[in-house]
Each structure stands twice: as C-alpha cells, then as structure tokens.
Amino acid sequence: MTAPTVDVHAHVLLPAIEALVAGLPGHEAAKALDARRNGAEALAVSGPMVGERIPKLTDVAVRLAAMDQQGVDVQLVSPSPSHYHYWADEETAEQVYRLANETTAAHCAASPKRLRGLGLVPLQHPDLAVEALDDALGHGLLGVEISSHAPGRELSDPAYEPLWTRAEESGAVLFLHPFGCTLDERLDRWYLSNTVGQPTENAVALSHLIFSGVLDRHPGLKLIAAHGGGYLPTHIGRSDHAWSTRPDAGAGCAHLPSSYLKRLYFDSLVHDPHVLRELIRVAGADRVLLGSDFPFDMGADDPVAALRAARLSEADLDAVRGRNASALLNLTLA
Known part of the structure; x- marks a missing residue:
C-alpha cells in the first residue's frame, strides 16, 4: 500500500x-524582548509576510487547496510558536493552553482525514504540563508542541520528568520547535535571529535531553525536532568526542550522543539536499519526516520537490515522504 504524503511541520494561527x-x-515586555531579539529590519518584513499568509493559517479551505497544490495529503498542524506566551502567570497560562488546544482541535476537525493537530503546554509552569498534555489528548490532538526552553529552565530540568513520563505512557507526540534565541541582540540583524538562532536552539535543547539522560529514562518518547534538529546532527561527532574523553561530558547519559539520534525524529526542513542526506545517514531513514513549516517564508513551498532533490533511494524517499509519519501518527494507509 502507498503511504500518504505527510507534512509534520505546519502551523495554525489562533487570533x-x-x-x-x-x-x-508581562505581555508588552515579552513583545519588546522579541523585538530586540529580531531587530527592526526583520520585524518590518515579518509583519507583512505573516499578514499575507493569514488565510492559509486560519482558513481550512485555503489550507487544503494549498496542500493539494503541494501534493500533501495530511498535515500535522501545530500552533504558531508565537502563541507559547511563556511569560504568563499560572492562571493566564492555563487559559492559553486550554484555548489553544480547543481551537486547534476545532480547526483540524473541519477536515479530520487530512488534518491532525498538536496542542500547547506551559513549560514555564511544569506543574501544569501534564494536565495540559492530557487536555490536548482529550481534545483528540496527537500531542503538544514545545519550545527549546522556558525562562530559567532547560529541557533537562528535573521538573519536566512528569511530562516526559506522561508523554511516554500515553504515546503522545512532542514537537520541539524553538521560539526566540537567548543570544538576543547578537542576532538582531540580517534575520540571524532565525537563520542562526533556530538551529542553535534546536541543538542546545536536544543536547540537554541527550546529555542529561532524559532519553535514557524515557526511551519511548516520540519527539520530533523541527528544522532537522538544527546544528546537532551534522556536528554530532564533537559531542561523541567530548562524551568519550571528558568525564564531565559523559556523566549524564549512558551511550554515545550520536546513538540517541536514532531514538528521535527529525523533520526534513534543512534547505540543503546534502544536509538532508547527512541527516538521514546519522539518524536513519526511518527517523526523518517530511516538514515544510507551512506557510511561512522560511519554509519549503514545495516540500516534496525539496525531498526529491536529495536523490534518495526509492525506499528512503517513500519512508521520509510519508511512511514514517504514517506509522508514528497511526495513520491508515490508503
């Protein structure tokens, strides 16, 4: 049977x-921080860019038409990372995740055979994370989207152990998608906040999960890293060397860091066919999933063509294009 073409990196805007x-x-301060991190030139471009894409981000009919044009059968839809609002207090954070879960589920319910969804959890309040995940699952969503960190907390923080436990027990999907980079104003020109910041945050977050032993304690986690995992997969040899030679680097995890790449999933959005081939080499063809970042300008307008540009074997192409995601998301093969 032929697997559907599945895009695991697509967003919905929730006004x-x-x-x-x-x-x-706290909201104005958070917006000011975001503005400093991105810089005035980037904001001047990003505002109109998002504005012209609002129909694709909010209107299911427009989304489906765009998917048809791309040759995508199913999207895994996650809220725009701008909705994380990790600055919010507990009361507001609960309102945010409940509304995000409810409205994302409603968006996907308009075309349940083609749209599957992810909700949000407030990483700034670890005590709310499990109930937020359960709320998402209760709305029929497949899991949740998380950033690379929360203020004052890395993903290696022991406070997140209940979240990892519940996600593993429930089979929930975790989509690791950074928002903002703590290099701050160093990246406030030339859109470095995204081009350098996003892959840096991915690499840091994944390294915390690996080196702290989270993946040893929770080997069944279904975690998808956006942007191909950032810089980590193509530079994993340096991590292996440190783990092998330095007792401080090797103290927290049981195996070579590179071995954990085969326990994670990665989207294909790396913008370079040679990098995609390397990602598949180090992680395995069964661990890479088609991703487009629909419909933003830093995404792939034709994700299937971007995948074909890597000149994979037919078996690997079929796996990345949709067979892997179909298995991970328990989709019925057509």
Whole structure:
C-alpha cells in the first residue's frame, strides 16, 4: 500500500489567544524582548509576510487547496510558536493552553482525514504540563508542541520528568520547535535571529535531553525536532568526542550522543539536499519526516520537490515522504 504524503511541520494561527493576552502584565515586555531579539529590519518584513499568509493559517479551505497544490495529503498542524506566551502567570497560562488546544482541535476537525493537530503546554509552569498534555489528548490532538526552553529552565530540568513520563505512557507526540534565541541582540540583524538562532536552539535543547539522560529514562518518547534538529546532527561527532574523553561530558547519559539520534525524529526542513542526506545517514531513514513549516517564508513551498532533490533511494524517499509519519501518527494507509 502507498503511504500518504505527510507534512509534520505546519502551523495554525489562533487570533483568540492573542486577544486573550492583549494588555496583560508581562505581555508588552515579552513583545519588546522579541523585538530586540529580531531587530527592526526583520520585524518590518515579518509583519507583512505573516499578514499575507493569514488565510492559509486560519482558513481550512485555503489550507487544503494549498496542500493539494503541494501534493500533501495530511498535515500535522501545530500552533504558531508565537502563541507559547511563556511569560504568563499560572492562571493566564492555563487559559492559553486550554484555548489553544480547543481551537486547534476545532480547526483540524473541519477536515479530520487530512488534518491532525498538536496542542500547547506551559513549560514555564511544569506543574501544569501534564494536565495540559492530557487536555490536548482529550481534545483528540496527537500531542503538544514545545519550545527549546522556558525562562530559567532547560529541557533537562528535573521538573519536566512528569511530562516526559506522561508523554511516554500515553504515546503522545512532542514537537520541539524553538521560539526566540537567548543570544538576543547578537542576532538582531540580517534575520540571524532565525537563520542562526533556530538551529542553535534546536541543538542546545536536544543536547540537554541527550546529555542529561532524559532519553535514557524515557526511551519511548516520540519527539520530533523541527528544522532537522538544527546544528546537532551534522556536528554530532564533537559531542561523541567530548562524551568519550571528558568525564564531565559523559556523566549524564549512558551511550554515545550520536546513538540517541536514532531514538528521535527529525523533520526534513534543512534547505540543503546534502544536509538532508547527512541527516538521514546519522539518524536513519526511518527517523526523518517530511516538514515544510507551512506557510511561512522560511519554509519549503514545495516540500516534496525539496525531498526529491536529495536523490534518495526509492525506499528512503517513500519512508521520509510519508511512511514514517504514517506509522508514528497511526495513520491508515490508503
């Protein structure tokens, strides 16, 4: 049977969340930080770019038409990372995740055979994370999207152990998608906040999960790293060398760091066929999934063509194009 073409990296915009947080204490400071991190030139481009894509981000009919044009059968839809709002207090954070889960589920329910969804958890309040994940699953979503860190907390923080435990037990999908980079104003020109910041945050977050032993304690986690895992997969040899030669680097995890890449999943959005081939080499063809970052400008307008450009074997092409995601997401093969 032929597997559907599945895009695991696609976003939905949820205006109700922004209406909810508008004017709340902390919101303006968070927006100011985001502005400093990105710089005025980037914001001047990003605003109109998002504006012209609002129909694709909010209208299911427009989304489906775009998917048809791309040759994509199924999207795994996650909220725009701008909706994380990790600055929010507990009361607001609960309102945000409940609204995000509800509205994302409603968006996907308009075409349940073609759209599957992910919700949100408030990483800034680890005590709420499990109930937020359960809320997402209760709405029929397949899991949740998380950033690379929360203020003052890395993903290696022991406070997240209950979240990893619940995600592993439930079979929930975790989609690791950074928002913002703590290099801050060093990246505030030439859109470095995204081109350098995103892959850096992916590499740091995955390294925390690996070196801290989270993946040893939770080998069944279904975690997809956006942007091909950032810089880590193509530079994993340096991590292996440190683990092998330095007792401080090797103290937290049981195996070579490179071995954990075969326990994770990665989207294919690396913008270079040679990098994609290397990602497949180090992680395995069964661990890479088609991803487009639909519909943003840093995504792939034709993700299947980008995949074909890597000149994979037919078996590997079929796996990455949709067979892997079909198995991970328990999709019925057509």
